[in-house]
Amino acid sequence: MKKPDNHILVIFGASGDLTFRKLIPAVYDLHKQELLPEKFAVVGASRTDLSDEKFREKMKDGIKKFANYKEDNEQVVNDFLKKISYISVDTEKKEDFQKLKNHLLKLDNDLGTDGNVIYYLSTPPSLYGVIPCLLGEAGLNNNENGSWKKLIVEKPFGYDLESALELNKKLSKYFKEDQIYRIDHYLGKETVQNILVTRFSNGVFEPLWNRNYVHHVEITSVENIGIENRGGYYDSSGALRDMVQNHLLQLTGLISMEPPSSFDSNAIRNEIVKVFQSFRPFNGRDIQKYSIRGQYTSTTIKGEKVPGYREEKGVEKESRTESYVAMKLFIDNWRWGGVPFYIRTGKRMPTKVTEVVIHFKRTPHFLFSNQNQVNSCNQLILRIQPDEGVLLKVGMKVPGQGFNIQNVNLDFHYSDLSNAYLPTAYERLLHDCMIGDSTLYQRADAVEAAWKFVDPILKAWKNDHNIPVYGYPAGTWGPEKADEMIEGKNMTWRYPCKNLEGDGIYCEL
Numbered sequence: 001m002k003k004p005d006n007h008i009l010v011i012f013g014a015s016g017d018l019t020f021r022k023l024i025p026a027v028y029d030l031h032k033q034e035l036l037p038e039k040f041a042v043v044g045a046s047r048t049d050l051s052d053e054k055f056r057e058k059m060k061d062g063i064k065k066f067a068n069y070k071e072d073n074e075q076v077v078n079d080f081l082k083k084i085s086y087i088s089v090d091t092e093k094k095e096d097f098q099k100l101k102n103h104l105l106k107l108d109n110d111l112g113t114d115g116n117v118i119y120y121l122s123t124p125p126s127l128y129g130v131i132p133c134l135l136g137e138a139g140l141n142n143n144e145n146g147s148w149k150k151l152i153v154e155k156p157f158g159y160d161l162e163s164a165l166e167l168n169k170k171l172s173k174y175f176k177e178d179q180i181y182r183i184d185h186y187l188g189k190e191t192v193q194n195i196l197v198t199r200f201s202n203g204v205f206e207p208l209w210n211r212n213y214v215h216h217v218e219i220t221s222v223e224n225i226g227i228e229n230r231g232g233y234y235d236s237s238g239a240l241r242d243m244v245q246n247h248l249l250q251l252t253g254l255i256s257m258e259p260p261s262s263f264d265s266n267a268i269r270n271e272i273v274k275v276f277q278s279f280r281p282f283n284g285r286d287i288q289k290y291s292i293r294g295q296y297t298s299t300t301i302k303g304e305k306v307p308g309y310r311e312e313k314g315v316e317k318e319s320r321t322e323s324y325v326a327m328k329l330f331i332d333n334w335r336w337g338g339v340p341f342y343i344r345t346g347k348r349m350p351t352k353v354t355e356v357v358i359h360f361k362r363t364p365h366f367l368f369s370n371q372n373q374v375n376s377c378n379q380l381i382l383r384i385q386p387d388e389g390v391l392l393k394v395g396m397k398v399p400g401q402g403f404n405i406q407n408v409n410l411d412f413h414y415s416d417l418s419n420a421y422l423p424t425a426y427e428r429l430l431h432d433c434m435i436g437d438s439t440l441y442q443r444a445d446a447v448e449a450a451w452k453f454v455d456p457i458l459k460a461w462k463n464d465h466n467i468p469v470y471g472y473p474a475g476t477w478g479p480e481k482a483d484e485m486i487e488g489k490n491m492t493w494r495y496p497c498k499n500l501e502g503d504g505i506y507c508e509l
């Protein structure tokens with residue numbers, strides 16, 4: 001594993017939830033694996049007035065709860081915490097950035113971090129355009145005398161196409177595109193990366209991976225929980241912004257991209273952008289036909305009353321924000337012309353699962369008695385979470401008289417690699433940024449292309465109240481209307497369970 005250059009990691013939003021639960025535990029795990037540089041420091045920055053000691057105490061708690069190496073003894077964690085300091089910074093006060101500059105200069109002098117800095121923006125999104133400008137104005141942005149400065153930006157990247165363009169413009173005022181790392185933690189998941197490996201390290205799939213052999217592709221990312229305590233945020237966002245524009249379109253890109261010319265970050269990202277640019281735009285009536293939005297309604301599950309979306313705290317009583325989206329989209333290029341991609345995401349579904357299913361076409365001629373049934377079920381399932389793995393459903397002869405066929409599973413579970421260390425998504429992505437590998441980060445053009453595709457749907461949903469918001473009882477697989485989208489004899493959405501092999505409409509309830 002490549003060791004990063006010496007540097008300082010500055011986290012804006014250090015008193016927040018993400019720093020506590022994900023970022024510092026991830027940095028600690030990197031430290032434990034000796035993947036941090038010899039000369040390294042973390043600076044936490046947010047408005048709250050905290051001493052170094054208080055901040056370290058809080059971070060220790062985060063490590064103890066959320067790090068992969070959470071069982072470590074106190075002394076080992078305390079040694080790591082010496083690398084962390086805290087500084088109070090308010091974006092309303094320009095002078096705070098001068099204070100930050102002095103703090104960084106002192107640390108750099110004391111430690112010898114060679115002037116290299118990563119700034120991590122983990123603040124409310126409204127500050128993503130503000131902080132880079134303040135850094136620029138304080139002269140904290142430039143790669144100078146062989147040193148580098150990088151900027152990691154958390155999601156969301158904009159609220160719609162216009163705000164995404166505006167944000168990219170602000171970011172690019174003081175930082176060059178190769179200094180900017182837009183993080184989508186989905187891409188940091190091992191199993192998402194395994195899509196690339198499955199596709200491009202196995203000669204057997206590529207000949208089938210196209211319109212000649214694939215009937216349709218299904219991408220599902222659902223949760224059994226509701227919106228929890230995030231009502232205020234969620235109601236102004238919705239599933240299309242929260243999940244589809246970023247995670248599900250990224251998954252679609254990885255599944256459908258052309259083989260890149262090399263494993264270089266730009267070569268890969270070029271291919272993903274081409275997919276996004278090939279999405280058939282939704283116009284007028286297409287929006288209602290090819291996109292379904294829904295909201296969960298209250299119901300009783302196992303004797304317990306579950307509130308509907310509009311009854312959740314922070315949600316408007318008449319809200320039309322979607323907690324569920326299903327879409328049918330087309331990629332207009334030579335590989336995928338005419339192949340529907342069905343994607344869906346939702347809250348309060350029967351289980352929590354993310355997976356991709358490649359449904360292959362039937363054999364051209366039926367030979368066996370129950371061929372109908374078997375042919376419709378030839379599927380390759382790439383399971384992102386949980387029970388991560390790969391499963392191929394094939395028809396096999398049932399032993400005995402005649403030629404009866406049954407579907408069987410050829411499967412691989414990640415858990416079978418029992419001694420493999422699985423880094424968290426943030427660990428993987430932070431390390432990638434430290435070593436300058438942006439492959440799994442989003443480029444400006446990809447973000448803009450994804451928004452360009454989604455924007456007409458957002459606008460129509462907002463402005464046209466004739467487009468229905470379908471209800472679905474909490475704990476079910478979404479509005480019935482979404483079932484009508486899937487075309488083909490005996491074709492339905494797959495109803496996945498917690499375990500990769502399982503399926504069935506009510507399996508987790």
Ligand SMILES: NC(=O)c1ccc[n+]([C@@H]2O[C@H](COP(=O)([O-])OP(=O)(O)OC[C@H]3O[C@@H](n4cnc5c(N)ncnc54)[C@H](OP(=O)(O)O)[C@@H]3O)[C@@H](O)[C@H]2O)c1
Nearest residue numbers: 013014015016017018046047048090091122123124125154
């Ligand atoms: N939490 C997650 O799991 C998660 C996952 C994916 C993406 N994200 C994104 O990551 C970002 C951070 O999420 P979070 O959950 O950590 O949010 P959070 O708990 O609300 O934390 C926000 C942080 O920003 C600081 N802040 C707010 N206004 C500031 C200002 N004017 N100047 C300086 N600092 C300011 C806050 O601290 P002070 O009040 O002390 O200033 C706090 O440390 C969000 O944009 C979110 O969308 C979060």
